[in-house]
Amino acid sequence: METAINLLSDKSRVKTLPREFYVRPVLEVARDCIGMILVHRSPDGEAAGRIVEAEAYRGPLDLAAHSSRGLTKRTAAMFGPPGYAYIYLLYGMHWAINLVAGAEGEPHAVLIRAIEPIRGIELMARRRKKLATSRELTSGPGKLTQALAITGQHYGIDLCGEELFLEVGERRAGVGRSPRINVAYAGEWALRPWRFYERGNRYVSVAPRI
DNA sequence: ACGAAGATCGACT
DNA sequence: GTCGATCTTCGTA
Numbered sequence: 431m432e433t434a435i436n437l438l439s440d441k442s443r444v445k446t447l448p449r450e451f452y453v454r455p456v457l458e459v460a461r462d463c464i465g466m467i468l469v470h471r472s473p474d475g476e477a478a479g480r481i482v483e484a485e486a487y488r489g490p491l492d493l494a495a496h497s498s499r500g501l502t503k504r505t506a507a508m509f510g511p512p513g514y515a516y517i518y519l520l521y522g523m524h525w526a527i528n529l530v531a532g533a534e535g536e537p538h539a540v541l542i543r544a545i546e547p548i549r550g551i552e553l554m555a556r557r558r559k560k561l562a563t564s565r566e567l568t569s570g571p572g573k574l575t576q577a578l579a580i581t582g583q584h585y586g587i588d589l590c591g592e593e594l595f596l597e598v599g600e601r602r603a604g605v606g607r608s609p610r611i612n613v614a615y616a617g618e619w620a621l622r623p624w625r626f627y628e629r630g631n632r633y634v635s636v637a638p639r640i
Numbered sequence: 641a642c643g644a645a646g647a648t649c650g651a652c653t
Numbered sequence: 654g655t656c657g658a659t660c661t662t663c664g665t666a
Contacts, residue, residue, distance in 0.1 A: 485647075494647070496662095504662070521648050522660030528647090541647060572648050612647060635648095641666080653655080 447596040452512035452531045452589070456538035459531040460486035461626045465601030468545055470578040470594050477553050477578050479545030479568055480599050483627040483634045485610045487528070489537040494616035497537030507586045508537040515594060517575075517585045524572025525581050529589060529596075543571045543611070543625070545578075546633045548599075554578070570635045603629045611636050 447466065452459060461484075469478040489497025489508065496518065497508045507516040508530055516528040516539050532538035545568045547554055554577035555562040568574040575581070580594065589595050607623040614620050627634045 487647075496647080499663075502662075518647085519659095519661065521646055521658085523658065524648055526647065543647085566650090570648070610647070615646080642664105644662105644664090646660105646662095649658090651656090651658105 445597045446590065447598065449513040449590050451596070452529060453533065454531065456486045456488055456531040456536075456540060457624065459529070460484045460540045460624065461605060463529070463540055463542070463596070464605050464626050464628050465599050467548060467597040467599040468542060468574075468578065468594075469549075469597055470580055471592065472579050474579065475550055475553050477547075477550030477557075478597070479547045479549075479554075479574065479578070480628075481542055481544075481596075482546050482631040483542075483544035483625070485541045485543060485626070486531075486624040487539050487541060488532075488624075492616070492622075493619045494610060494613035495537070495539070497539075501537075505537065508539050509535070510586070513589050515584055515587045515589055517580065517582055519582065520572055525575040526571040527575055527580050527584075541571060542574065544569050544627075544631075544633045544635045545574045546631060547577070565632055567633075569633045601628065603631065605629070606638055608638055 463481045463484045487495035489495035496505050501509050511534045514530045520526045528539035528541050551562045560566050568577045606629045608625045610625045
């Protein structure tokens with residue numbers, strides 16, 4: 431946490447998070463993502479939202495991570511340098527975005543599971559065919575990619591570039607932890623509390639069990 | 641070459 | 654709460 435705070439205050443004039451943000455243990459990166467702003471500048475305009483839910487994946491040991499099955503065409507980005515996007519198709523239907531993190535060569539990544547709309551809300555509503563006030567706009571990994579128009583064409587994109595990046599944001603509530611969602615196939619790895627979320631935020635995809 | 645399963649969503653009861 | 658959609662990836666033959 432120390433590291434992140436110093437990192438952010440030093441760069442307070444620069445809104446885009448630098449590569450160093452991603453070059454840290456993936457659990458720290460996942461936790462520190464909560465409250466940061468995910469921005470996509472597309473030809474249609476800019477859309478952005480505060481990250482309110484994220485999960486850490488730590489292959490190759492972590493059996494819930496795609497990278498536990500080794501380096502393939504799909505997982506190549508996870509094995510590449512930190513600060514790039516690993517994007518894949520979920521259930522053959524929806525795109526999901528991950529931020530590659532950790533030391534170079536470690537196939538670790540942070541899955542963004544939910545954001546709270548901040549800018550370009552009407553644009554997101556049109557893309558989602560929902561009301562701008564609807565929770566359904568961005569309360570899930572496949573929903574937020576549709577709202578931000580992130581697809582496979584962004585595979586491997588540099589998150590320190592001008593199109594798709596994280597911006598410093600403020601955290602409004604405490605960060606909760608829980609096991610990751612829908613990874614029961616990973617056996618005991620599914621029990622690890624590697625999901626982070628902002629407490630009380632209505633865009634969090636799955637309500638935490640109290 | 642074939643078949644199963646998946647880091648989900650939305651429609652429906 | 655249940656269930657179908659849809660397609661890439663990977664294990665097995």
